[in-house]
Amino acid sequence: MTPEALARTRIDQKLQASGWIVQDYSEVNISAGLGVAIREFPLSTGFADYMLYVDGKAIGVVEAKPDGHTLAGVETQSGKYLQGLPNNLPNYRLPLPFAYESTGVETQFSNYLEPDARSREVFSFHQPGELLHLVKLEQQTRGLLREMPELNSDRLWKVQVESILNLERSLAENRPRSLIQMATGSGKTFTAVNFCYRLIKFAKAKRILFLVDRNNLGKQTLNEFQQFDSPYNAYKFTEEFTIQHLKRNTIDPASKVCITTIQRLYSMLKGEEEFQEENEEASLFETPSSVISEPLPVVYNAQIPIGTFDFIVVDECHRSIYNIWRQVLDYFDAFLIGLTATPTAQTIGFFKKNLVQEYTHEKAVTDGVNVGYDVYRIETQVTKDGAELIKQPGIFVPHRDRRTKKKQYKELDDDLTYTANQLDRDVVCDDQIRLVIKTFRDKLPEIFPGRSEVPKTLIFAKTDQHAEDIVRIVREEFGKGNDFCQKITSKSTGKKPDDLLAEFRTMYNPRIAVTVDMIATGTDVKPLECLLFMRNIRSLSYFEQMKGRGCRVIDSDTLLSVTPDAKHKTHFVIVDAVGVCESEKTATKPLDRKPSVSTEKLMGLVATGAADPDLVTALAARLARLAQQLEPEPTEAIEEASGGKSLDELSSDLLGSVDPDEVTTEAVTKFNIPGDQEPTEEQYKEVEQERMRTALKPFHNPKLRGSVLNSKRSLEQVIDERTTDSLIRAGFDQAAREKAQSLISSFCQFIEDNKSEIEALQILYSKPHRARLRYSQVKQLAQAIQRPPYSLNSERLWHAFETVAPEKVKGHGGKQLVDVIALVRHALDPDSLLSTIGETVQQRYQDWLANQEAKGAKFTLDQRKWLDAIKDHIATSLAIEQDDLDDVPFNQIGGLGKAYELFGDQLAAILEELNARLAA
Incomplete structure (x- = not known):
């Protein structure tokens, strides 16, 4: 088969x-169905590879190219065919509105009803009904995005207004992906509900998909939509539009917003009718996605066409979204909008560096949107080094069964030396937990001076059993009852976790909640004033999410209603009992592909619907080894949960699903491949995926996963009642503050020693009228501070000022060379706010734009694009000249000639004014 013929077959x-x-x-019959694609259709401009008819009328064309052919530029050829339809043939409009270019592997689509129509890659072809819907619209969504009405900002914070306007500007420019960074507690979800409302009401979005990290955040998001009052009429969001929180794998045709997890969405695309809610409870922040060798495969599902959603909002953009799950997002012909408090480089890269809002925790603290935090360190000997239990004849040691919690007393088999990493997993040292809790209790007057009530406190535990132990000891050491301290995890019994969480948020009790990860991300508990870490975290983004639980602001009356002696929430405190603030973190969490990923995490991936050869073979190997070690009792539990299959059979099924010979044989049969040919790579992968999903299906049952994990673990924990722990230290972290102060003192001494020698310092010291710093002067200053004996660094200096006086610092600076100016100014005037030059220029630029608007000036989108670029140049170079407009990046958007075309004789005056108003 020639490449051209193969492409036609795929198309x-x-x-x-x-x-x-x-x-x-x-053999044409345009009445054969709603949508008809006619091969080799003759036109006045040539032959269209495919002419598309919908409901008896021509609507678009498909231009076919062989696999590997670049599609960029093919739009000219297909565009020619759009105009070649004879006038006497039925059509919706001429030129025809829709064009595809496709190799059968890659497909792109252009909708010429949109302003400045631009081709975009699509997963597959739209269904006939989708094109019919588009052609009948009075105006396309992408056109309406350019005509959005003025934002009603009465109930919005400044950052929320900026986020919505910046997003709408990005969408109006037809940017396919937009990322909003907003600090935890600054109202991301409320911002999202606002822009979702506007996209539906004014841009006529057909439907929006709202992806959340886990199920209980979906409930929280639904509540936000339900409480939203329209600023444009007297209705609530849910009174105007249908909102659906998916509990089943079916989308309500009337829904305007669908809230779900990406795990369920993937299950739906696979065509599964059911997906258990238990598989949506765990956060994906700790998903070991590196065990998957490539993104999870997605095949076309006619029940969920690519045009199902116009916009997809991804709330809390954890790394796995852009690794194993990215093809789920790429499936839909939709704008992607990311929301995150903690973007990684990978996240920003996925969104094509289109960060439309950057609002960090530090900025939020400065603006009073978040509160800052202090760290109080509790370190004990056992926490640090572990301990040793000596075997003694006749001395019985408690052993606890992990499943039944039953205790047995028996002698140790041998001396037991355990490390800090084994604590609360293999060995429980009762006195270690007790000493941490007692120290926390006794030091509360020091941590929260003048307070008599225990502040609302969240304790992070390692496991559900660890959480149980902590709850018991907290109640004992504080001398309080059950209501005082509650465990809130997905395994909480009695009251539902959501009800416990609501009580923790709004009632006096519980004062202390203990969780593993259920409240670690996204959950809003504004009265929280204390986070006690009794588990370590290695992932930077996950740790930032956990810290975010404490930073939310709350009005004094609401706080008083749950904590009677708390007049104001001015900050929160991290009580670090494991060194979590001291241990090195990674932005992404690298995991070795096979042995280093725990069976529990492999099971977690399986639960979310992942199916990959590396995952399948790793799990099969674990099960085969485990089968050789098990006693009869856990074996029976596994067989009962699996529907009668043993571990050996489950392992064999998994290995068989990826056996190359078996996969090939099934593919040959399925696709009727002649005996002298092999299946294509696509055919092989399709069959392999089907086989892997079948083999993994038993593990979608939480009971089977639980039975396997319980049997794998040592069924007993040793309870160390003998070791007495000792306190090493308890106090606010002072070492970092002292080191930072020393660095600042060195910097101040450098300024004093060089104020008459370095030009930039002379200008900054004397502040002459209208004197303007040159980039060369700033470069000289930056180089001087790096030389011995000072050997200073702008980023380290910035961090030092943050450590000593965080309330005086706005943002993470020091990365740009020109930020050294801000550092000098702050050192000369410590009462001033330390803000990056970029931030300063941005604020002055916004003020200038507002001033221009007040004078009646209106800038076009192209003019704003140029003004933004000029502002960015000034932020990094302190000034701009007309000659600069022929250099990067301006030469990429037309250079000096284009600037004159846009601004005319006003160009020189605008540059001079921006230099004067914006430059540092």
């Missing part, structure tokens, strides 16, 4: 899967 298959009836021109 035929994709068209048919999308609901098109494919016909040869010689």
Whole structure:
């Protein structure tokens, strides 16, 4: 088969899967169905590879190219065919509105009803009904995005207004991906509900998908939509539009917003009718996605066409979204909008560096949107080094069964030396937990001076059993009852976790909640004033999420209603009992592919619907080894949960699903491949995926996963009642503050020693009228501070000022060379706010734009694009000249000639004014 013929075969298959009836021109019947694709259709401008008819009228064309052919630029050829339809043939409009270019592997689509129509890659062809819907619209969504009405900002904070306007500007420019960074507690979800409302009401979005990290955050998001009052009429969001929180794998045709997890969405695309809610409870922040060798495969599902959603909002953009799950997002022909408090480099890269809002925790603290925090360190000997239990004849040691919690007393088999990492997993040292809790109790007057009530406190535990032990000891050491301290995890019994969480948020009791990860991300508990870490965290983004639980602001009356002696929430305190603030973190959490990933985490991936050869073989190997070690009792539990299959059979099924010979044989049969040919790579992968999903299906049952994990673990924990722990230290972290102060003192001495020698310091000291710093002067200053004996560094200096007086610092600076100016100014005037030059220039630029608007000036989108670029240049170079407009990046958008075309004779005056108003 030639490459051209192979491409046509693939295109035929994709068209048919999308609901098109494919016909040869010689046998055409445009009434054969709603959508008909006619091969080799003659036109006045040539032959269209495919002419698309919907409901008896021509609507678009498909231009076919062989696999590997670049599609960029092919739009000219297909555009020619859009104009070549004879006038006497039925059509919706001429030129025809829709064009595809496709190799059968890659497909792109252009909608010429949109302003400045631009081709975009799509997963497959739209269904005939989707194109019919588009052609009948009075105005396309992408056109309406350019005409959004003025934002009603009465109930919005400044950062929320900026986020919405910046997003809408990005969407109006037809940018496919936009990322909003807003610090935890600054109202991301409320911002999202606002822009979702506007996109539906004014841009006429058909439907929006709102992806959340886990199920209980979906409930929280639904509540936000339910409480939203329209600023434009007297209705609530849910009174105007249908909001659906998916509990089943079915989308309500009337829904305007669908809230779900990406795990359930993937299950739906696979065509599964059911997906258990238990599989949506765990956060994906700790998903070991590196065990998957490539993104999870997605095949076309006619029940969920690519045009199902116009916009997809991804709340809390954890790394796995852009690793194993990215093809789920790429499936839909939709704008992607990311929301995060802690973007990683990978997240920013996925969103094509289109960060439309950057609002950090530090900025939020400065603006009073967040509160800052202090760290109080509790360190004990056992926490640090572990301990040793000596075997003594006749001395019985408690052993606790992990499943039944039953205790047995027996002698140790041998001396037991345990490390800090084994604490609360293999060995429980009762006195270690007790000493941490007692120290926390006794030091509360020091941590929260003048307070008599225990502040609302959240304790992070390692496991559910660890949480149980902590709850028991907290109640004992504080001398309080059950209501005082509650465990809130997905395994909480009695009251539902959501009800316990609501009580923790709004009532006097519980004062202390203990969790593992259920409240670690996204959950809003504004009265929280204390986070006690009794588990370590290695992931930077996950740790930042956990810290975010404490930073939310709360009005004094609401705080008083739950904590009677708390007049104001001015900050929160991290009580670090494990060194979590001291241990090195990684932005992404690298995991070795096979042995270093725990069976529990492999099971977690399986629960979310992942199916990958590396995952399957790793799990099969674990099960086979485990089968050789098990006693009869856990073996029976596994067989009962699996429907009668043993571990050996489950392992064999897994290995068989990826056996190359078996996969090939099944593919040959399924696709009717002649005996002298091999299946294509796509055919092989399709069959392999089907086989792996079948083999993994038993593990979608939480009971089977639990039975396997319980049997794998040592069924007993040793309870160390003998070791007495000792306190090493308890106090606010002073070492970092002292080191930072020393660095600042050195910097101040440098300024004093060089104020008459370095030009930049002379200008900053004397502040002459209208004197302007030159970039060369700033470069000289930056180089001077790096030389011995001072050997200073701008980023380290910035961090030092943050450590000593965080309330005086706005943002993480020091990365740009020109930030050294801000550092000098702050050192000369410590009462001033330390803010990056970029931040300063941005604020002055916004003020200048507002001033221009007040004078009646209005800038076009192209003019704003140029003004933004000029502002960015000034922020990094302190000044701009007309000659600069022929250099990067301006030469990429037309250079000096384009600038004159846009601004005319006003160009020189605008540059001079921006230099004067913005430059540091």
